[in-house]
Amino acid sequence: MTVLENIRLVALREVQVRIRSKAFLISTGIIMLVMVAGFGGAGLAEEYVGEFETAYDVGVVGQEAGATADALRETADRFGMEFNVVTYDSLGDAESRLADGGIDAVLVDRTELLFHGDTYDDVAVVSTEAVRQLELPARLDELGLSVEDLQPILQPSPLETTTLEPGDDVETASVVVAFGAMVLLFVAIVTYGQWVLNGVVEEKSSRVVEVLLSTIRPYQLLAGKVAGILALALGQLTILLALGLFMSVVSPDREIPAVAAWGVAAAAIWFVLGLIFYGFAYGVAGALISRQEEANHVTLPLMIMLGAGYFLTNIFVLNEPGGAGAMVTSLIPFTAPIAMPVRVAFGEAAPWEFLLAVGIMLVTILGAIVVGGRIYAGAILRIGPRVALREAWRFSR
Amino acid sequence: MLALQALHKRYGHIVALDDCSLEVPEGRVVGFLGPNGSGKTTAMRCIFGLVYLDSGEVTWRGESVTPAHRLHFGYMPEQRGLYPKMRVHEQLVYFARLHGVDRRKAEAASSLWLERLGLEDRARSNLEDLSHGNQQRVQLAAALVHEPGLIVLDEPFSGLDPVAVQVLAEVIREEARRGAAVVFSSHQLDLVEDICEDLAIIHQGQVVMSGHLESLRQQSPVRIVELATSDVPIESWLPRIEGLDILESSGDAATLRIPAGVRVDVILAAAMEAGHVRYFRYEPPDLTRLFLEAVGQ
Known part of the structure; x- marks a missing residue:
């Protein structure tokens, strides 16, 4: 028997007995809990909200519902979200679908946004923007302007960003x-x-x-x-x-x-x-x-x-x-x-x-x-x- | 054969071992006797390198004992001890493996010993969940699980019930029959007389008597006479004989110690003259007497 063999046997016994002990299991559990709760928990929750709550099912009711649906999809895409849009023939159908949880919101006649229970700010912002885009040409017409005239104003050149001192990240x-x-x-x-x-x-x-x-x-x-x-x-x-x-x-x-x-x-x-x-x-x-x-x-x-x-x-x-x-x-x-x-x-x-x-x-x-x-x-x-x-x-x- | 050769050990002013020598042949059981504090435990610890000797040597089969030899020794210390929170079978496997036995053999031997001691159903229990008596059995198994060539048991019988004593006595005899050299210490002289043929008596750190029990009795310089005479008080005639050492006397009976060479017929004649002799025994001393003689009592 070599010295190392003896040391190995003693060490193995130590591991064998302690790994089964309640004290060891509990302390390991606590360490993991503290890790998840303290270090990762907040970040994880944030990521989940950011990543998974970006897809919504939205119903559309009213005239030119198809065009409205396209605008909603396109706008959502620009905001980094995904709208699954369904058009309904009657408000009643849309409302009952909303009530049973099949969809998250209904846009009615490009003027009203219906929710059932939870309201989603994301949906409201995207819908408002989509409606604005849809109605922009008509409004401009009333003012005697064209979309082309307004393009430079609507899409200003991005600002150049420079930091005077590097951040302390x-x-x-x-x-x-x-x-x-x-x-x-x-x-x-x-x-x-x-x-x-x-x-x-x-x-x-x-x-x-x-x-x-x-x-x-x-x-x-x-x-x-x-x-x-x-x-x-x-x-x-x-x-x-x-x-x-x-x-x-x-x-x-x-x-x-x-x-x-x-x-x-x-x-x-x-x-x-x-x-x-x-x-x-x-x-x-x-x-x-x-x-x-x-x-x-x-x-x-x-x-x-x-x-x-x-x-x-x-x-x-x-x-x-x-x-x-x-x-x-x-x-x-x-x-x-x-x-x-x-x-x-x-x-x-x-x-x-x-x-x-x-x-x-x-x-x-x-x-x-x-x-x-x-x-x-x-x-x-x-x-x-x-x-x-x-x-x-x-x-x- | 195990041999302790002229061991000396002092702790400050206290002399624990003073020229202590002892031999334990293989296949024999040696009873190691001595009063409390005479150095039994220290002598046994020396065999395992647990005491740093001032001088002297412990040899096994003629070689000075090294850690490699100790792999083939088994030890049950006076202060029992195993891991309370470790499973019985795993514990035995661990001790076997520390003695160089490979895993498979260690597991088989551990199971065998548990079976032999009637503990097979407690193999997976933690030691502390066993009764005191069963813990003692596990302790014995831990000393024997690696099939040692030398077995040293310090007070193995203390605290055992009569059934456990019989089990242990049988195990000790079997181990000697297998060829192991066995030495154990004890205070229970009747047990020693029952189990071993050889014994050694240690007193004040020195082995003062050792050898085959029967020859030690014959070689003793004293003989014991026990006698009784009817109707005549012992006091009236016995003290008149010169050179007698009366150990005990009451009524018409007495126990005497006389030198082995003394003619005993003088005493017998005096007893017959005094009255009717009920019994008269002339014997070498028994173990208890030998022990007391050896330690100067």
Whole structure:
């Protein structure tokens, strides 16, 4: 049995058991609901109204009904709508058709528009315009003018549009993505970190850990647990991204700006790095205690580190993403998982800075695995009161 | 054969293991006895690398034990523990696979063990939904599902009802018959006498006595005499004989401890002179007596 095989088995168990748990299903459901409701819901509704409510069935009654129907169709077409027009011989027929919902409106004698129940502004505007067009030649005749005379007035040359300064669409999108990434990363790392801690405490308090450690090494158990929860977290986030992508396909107007796309990619990379580091840290913290109730004591230092990442990002990066403070915040491994993606979203992180931060983070993760693994090993079999860090370090040898 | 060789372990001022040595041959069951705090659990944990030794070595078939060897070991710790919120069958498969068994064999072996322990209808239940006794059975299956060559059970009988005790005793015997080396610790000496031929007694971190139970009894430097004489109080004649260690006496009966070399006919003659001898037994010490002798009581 190789080390990787052991880690894989532990990770698989983690996925197998958690994916069936109510907590996991509910949290995934909530994420999806929030996505649909908050991000996509409004846009989607708008698009539905715009796309699907542009076709109407309209009845026409009166003299020259055929000409009226043609005018309605043509005008609707110019407005980007579709009118399915039917002519009726009597007003009675048209009204009963309207009453049973077969048509949306009836235009009577080019003077009156009948609705049943809902009134549609679109239909009223199109009908008014169609009638105006139909009656225009006759009215002009009365004034002694021709349609040709009026053409330049009716169709003025389009205005030339120039902007003095480019709009801030892209910048707005960056800030939205950056802020979103900051909040999401913070919440995600705390949440999934807590999962690791709960899992470790469960193994310790149920004493199953002694059976496990009779076969596999402590660091393999911890690494497998972090890997399993990372896989689940990525699964949830993939659902989130897929849903987001689906939204943007359904509403093509909402294009993701290029900078934002990079921001998402950077956020994903840093989420993985951040969760590996903090996942290990939370796991080690969990090894120190034997009861869930004590979790707050041991997670406090981690919350301070993550909180610092959040607030320093708020102070430095959001205000001046290119500044020195922002750069330092995005290089320190404890704060980088939150600060760096935000800088990337602003387009302010140079590639070498990004790579340097990743390098520093990888070295830190290695250190965390070595140091954390030893503390974990020293503490995990000591059931009872909270184990001091120094004691755990000594005990493991 | 499993061998613990001169293990030493200190926790600060506390000496947990002090030159502890023990051998468990394959195909045999060794009862591992000792008072509370004598180092039984620490010694067992050493086999699985759960304790960092100050010195000494644990070997299996002559080789220093490595994680690769431990894949063929089975362990049931004193503090029972499995995943409460995991299905019983999946749990057994998981433990088998951690011991290097491939998926198909792991699933078959898990089903087999559940059937053997009468739990086949609970395979898909979460562990926490089982009764305490049934959880114990699953724990035993988890230690044995990968068909280990060495089986270490720490206090396997504690908390079991008499039926479960019989089931476990039978399983232990069968595993030894299959060729496994089995060592288990217990406080219930009658059970140990019933199940194993070999035993080891640990006291203050040191194995002070080990071997075949019957030869240990014969090799003991003491013998136990139990006697009773009718109508004559023991107090009136027995204390007059010199060099006797009276363990118990009441009315006309007494239990004595004498060195193995001492001639017993002197005592018998004195008893016959004092009155009518109702019974007279001369025996090597039983396990309880051996145990108490070994731990200096």
